[in-house]
Amino acid sequence: xxxxxxxxxxxxxxxxxIDNRIxxxxxxxxxxxxxxxxxxxxxxxxxxxxxxxxxxxxRFRAQAVERGLDAEWAxxxxxxxxxxxxxxxxxxxxxxxxxxxxxxxxxxxxxxxGSLYRRFLERSGHRVRVLDRDDWPxxxxxxxxxxxxxxxxxxxxxxxxxxxxxxHLPADAVLADFTxxxxxxxxxxxxxxxxxxxxxxxxxxxxxxxxxxxLMLACPGRDPQRSQWLLEQCRLWGMRIKIVEADQxxxxxxxxxGLRHFTTFLHGSFxxxxxxxxxxxxxxxxxVYRMELMMTARMFAQDPQLYADIVLAxxxxxxxxxxxxxxxxxLARIIEDNDREAFIxxxxxxxxxxxxxAERARRESGYxxxxxxxxxx
Amino acid sequence: xxxxxxxxxxxxxxxxxIDNRIxxxxxxxxxxxxxxxxxxxxxxxxxxxxxxxxxxxxRFRAQAVERGLDAEWAxxxxxxxxxxxxxxxxxxxxxxxxxxxxxxxxxxxxxxxGSLYRRFLERSGHRVRVLDRDDWPxxxxxxxxxxxxxxxxxxxxxxxxxxxxxxHLPADAVLADFTxxxxxxxxxxxxxxxxxxxxxxxxxxxxxxxxxxxLMLACPGRDPQRSQWLLEQCRLWGMRIKIVEADQxxxxxxxxxGLRHFTTFLHGSFxxxxxxxxxxxxxxxxxVYRMELMMTARMFAQDPQLYADIVLAxxxxxxxxxxxxxxxxxLARIIEDNDREAFIxxxxxxxxxxxxxAERARRESGYxxxxxxxxxx
Numbered sequence: 001x002x003x004x005x006x007x008x009x010x011x012x013x014x015x016x017x018i019d020n021r022i023x024x025x026x027x028x029x030x031x032x033x034x035x036x037x038x039x040x041x042x043x044x045x046x047x048x049x050x051x052x053x054x055x056x057x058x059r060f061r062a063q064a065v066e067r068g069l070d071a072e073w074a075x076x077x078x079x080x081x082x083x084x085x086x087x088x089x090x091x092x093x094x095x096x097x098x099x100x101x102x103x104x105x106x107x108x109x110x111x112x113x114g115s116l117y118r119r120f121l122e123r124s125g126h127r128v129r130v131l132d133r134d135d136w137p138x139x140x141x142x143x144x145x146x147x148x149x150x151x152x153x154x155x156x157x158x159x160x161x162x163x164x165x166x167x168h169l170p171a172d173a174v175l176a177d178f179t180x181x182x183x184x185x186x187x188x189x190x191x192x193x194x195x196x197x198x199x200x201x202x203x204x205x206x207x208x209x210x211x212x213x214x215l216m217l218a219c220p221g222r223d224p225q226r227s228q229w230l231l232e233q234c235r236l237w238g239m240r241i242k243i244v245e246a247d248q249x250x251x252x253x254x255x256x257x258g259l260r261h262f263t264t265f266l267h268g269s270f271x272x273x274x275x276x277x278x279x280x281x282x283x284x285x286x287x288v289y290r291m292e293l294m295m296t297a298r299m300f301a302q303d304p305q306l307y308a309d310i311v312l313a314x315x316x317x318x319x320x321x322x323x324x325x326x327x328x329x330x331l332a333r334i335i336e337d338n339d340r341e342a343f344i345x346x347x348x349x350x351x352x353x354x355x356x357x358a359e360r361a362r363r364e365s366g367y368x369x370x371x372x373x374x375x376x377x
Numbered sequence: 378x379x380x381x382x383x384x385x386x387x388x389x390x391x392x393x394x395i396d397n398r399i400x401x402x403x404x405x406x407x408x409x410x411x412x413x414x415x416x417x418x419x420x421x422x423x424x425x426x427x428x429x430x431x432x433x434x435x436r437f438r439a440q441a442v443e444r445g446l447d448a449e450w451a452x453x454x455x456x457x458x459x460x461x462x463x464x465x466x467x468x469x470x471x472x473x474x475x476x477x478x479x480x481x482x483x484x485x486x487x488x489x490x491g492s493l494y495r496r497f498l499e500r501s502g503h504r505v506r507v508l509d510r511d512d513w514p515x516x517x518x519x520x521x522x523x524x525x526x527x528x529x530x531x532x533x534x535x536x537x538x539x540x541x542x543x544x545h546l547p548a549d550a551v552l553a554d555f556t557x558x559x560x561x562x563x564x565x566x567x568x569x570x571x572x573x574x575x576x577x578x579x580x581x582x583x584x585x586x587x588x589x590x591x592l593m594l595a596c597p598g599r600d601p602q603r604s605q606w607l608l609e610q611c612r613l614w615g616m617r618i619k620i621v622e623a624d625q626x627x628x629x630x631x632x633x634x635g636l637r638h639f640t641t642f643l644h645g646s647f648x649x650x651x652x653x654x655x656x657x658x659x660x661x662x663x664x665v666y667r668m669e670l671m672m673t674a675r676m677f678a679q680d681p682q683l684y685a686d687i688v689l690a691x692x693x694x695x696x697x698x699x700x701x702x703x704x705x706x707x708l709a710r711i712i713e714d715n716d717r718e719a720f721i722x723x724x725x726x727x728x729x730x731x732x733x734x735a736e737r738a739r740r741e742s743g744y745x746x747x748x749x750x751x752x753x754x
Contacts, residue, residue: 007416007420008413008416008417011409011410011412011413011416012413014409015406015409015410015413016436018402018405018406018409019406019437019440019455019458020440021402022399022402022403022406023437023440023441023444023446023451024444025395025398025399025402026399026441026444026446027444027445027446028395029392029395029396029399030445030446032388032391032392032395033388033392035388036385036388036389036392039384039385039388040385043384059393060396060400063396063397063400064400064403067400067401067403067404068404068407069400069403069404069407069461070461070464073457073461073464074400076457077454077457078396080450080453080454080457081396084446084447084450087447087450203661203662203663203666204663204664205663205665207743209747214663214664215662215663217661242660242661244660244661249661251653252653252657252658252660252661253661255648255651255653255658256658256661256662256666257666259644259647259648260644260666260669260670262712263640263643263644264669265708265723265724265727266640266704266705266708267636267637267640268727268731269704269708269723269727270636270701270704271632271636271730272726272727272730272731273704274632274697276628276629276632277730277734278731278734278738279734280629281629281632281633283619283621283629284580284592284594284619284621284626284629284630284633285580285592285633286580286581286582286591286592287581287591288582289580289633289634289637291672291742291745292637292641292672293637293738294738294741294742294745295668295669295672295738295742296738297731297734297735297737297738297739298735298738298739298742298743299735300724300727300728300730300731300735301728301731301735301736301738301739302739304720304721304724304725304728305721307720307724308717308720308721308724311712311720312711312712312715312717312720318712318713318715320651321709321712322709322712322713323647324647325705325706325709327643327646327647327650328643328702328705329702331642331643331646332698332699332702334689335639335688335689335695335698335699336695336699338689338695340685340689343681343684343685343688343689344681344682344685346642346646347642347677347681347684347685348681349649350642350645350646350649350677351677351678351681353648353649353654353677354645354649354655354674354677354678357654357655357656357674358674358675358676358677358678359678360674361655361670361671361672361673361674361675361678362674362675362678362679364671364749365668365671365672365675366584366675368668368671368745368748368749370586371745371748372741372745
């Protein structure tokens, strides 16, 4: 090597060459995965096969370890490759549940969730009609002969839309909704529609790159066997389905959506009052805090109406949030009295409540915090 | 193909074969990276070279796109490979700042942060002595002839330890600490030690797999040029250094550590009061909420003493946290009055405060939420 050559040039060229060969292999892999998916669509097999993935991961970890690579890292790496294959698939066709295509009316089909499900339904070979705000003059025509109507409109107009739609539905059409409050609504749907009723709550946003692994909550309302094909279709998209009671669902949502979003709102609002700008905070942030700040700030890039709907949803949720203030008042006494012992006692009681889950959370979040610092720091 | 053969067997074998070849290439890559690192150590070059990484990422993205792969995905993938190389490196040797090894006394060197920095100092060729709780009878001997003392003990005993240590320090030794409250402490250090003083705050936990990309805050106290080698050593480990004023540092920490951890404490405590078990919550959780739950729950797998120290740190912080209760009381009126308009107005004001940062947070956290669902769902 001439002495003018920087000492790292040769190994770096070698690394670039290896990286190119890895990219070539990934390209080949995508082609083969494309063949697998085409076969799955022809044979109506689910795109996402949990058992196959689990088995593949075990083998891949072992093969990585044989080569002196870290098993955890290798699993991560393989999941990235597999996830990428699934994502590319979400631009292609999907297997269809049932031998016949269904006629589906998407009410609010021009909105975020409506558009997303329209794409997936169409790519599975179903026929989709859209009813949005301006289409009510044509409602009779749009609802004629449909197998399924999905109401995917903002929560504060859902009840009204269901009442307006119901008289036009064929008696045997499935009436479904995507709303995050189930109790009153399910009752209403049963009152206004004599046919099959299924209340759904997809637990992802309209920008989900993919439905695989996403969670779909379902509260059966009437004639569950007549809407079975729809849940099967969700399964073929790779979704996880959980059947829940409406009461149970709503109580969990008060704490999951209501409390969590209100707490974030409170935190963001106080940061504003203290006027410490987020960009400055980043200068002082460990990856953990950076993550927490990102989770707070992300809310404020979104729609205020949506969060008002969620936080103020109904009287029961608002009363829970007022209890939360009482709870804050009680804990603030610890701060007022500078009562270290009381803080530690309360902390230990919470730890006991979270039990093993806390340790699991530490591991999972630790992984992500590390990914965050790797990716963005 | 015999008809008894499942139709996916052949392409799956092909995929397994490609995956094995990728693992072979990764093994080769690790070997070459090992050579690069050995060269860097010999020549005292930083392990982490931001410009080289940025350049490499641009080229890799372009090469991926040429092969029909997604550029974002490819960047992620490359960062994983590079991060893994750095992690393996943290078990090996590091370049040393300065031609001579330094004599370092780690006070609290048996604790988490102490042990971590001991390992890094020793792997960079410095000589480390440890002074822990039971070593005070030998303090004179341990402090004799040292170049640097780092005080890495719990915050509530830091001042006491510094006072006890100072009389034994050589006059020209650098006195440094790792505490998260700077203002009073920096003053104290200047009073009790006539030599160079540097107050440090490493923004990572004791379980950081790696110091590369981690943030080190530094408040210079006296004779900054005499502790320059220590900051240079941090840089050689790949750390990002930020020089800050003590006042500014402490105010940011009230909001970053104090408020954030108290909010998490409050949220966890109320979940316990409502008795909705976290495992049940997961059944109803989108990836976003799963992430938020993980960030709350992780706190309760950790040391209550540490969080008591952080939340109750000093009178200024406690008074800020009592203001936070007042703020909560004010926002609760929105809930009480079911005042949708007021909620939306406050939300918009917060969005304006977060400005572009909110959109960036949505993107970054969106990436991680997706990684979370990919990895753990």
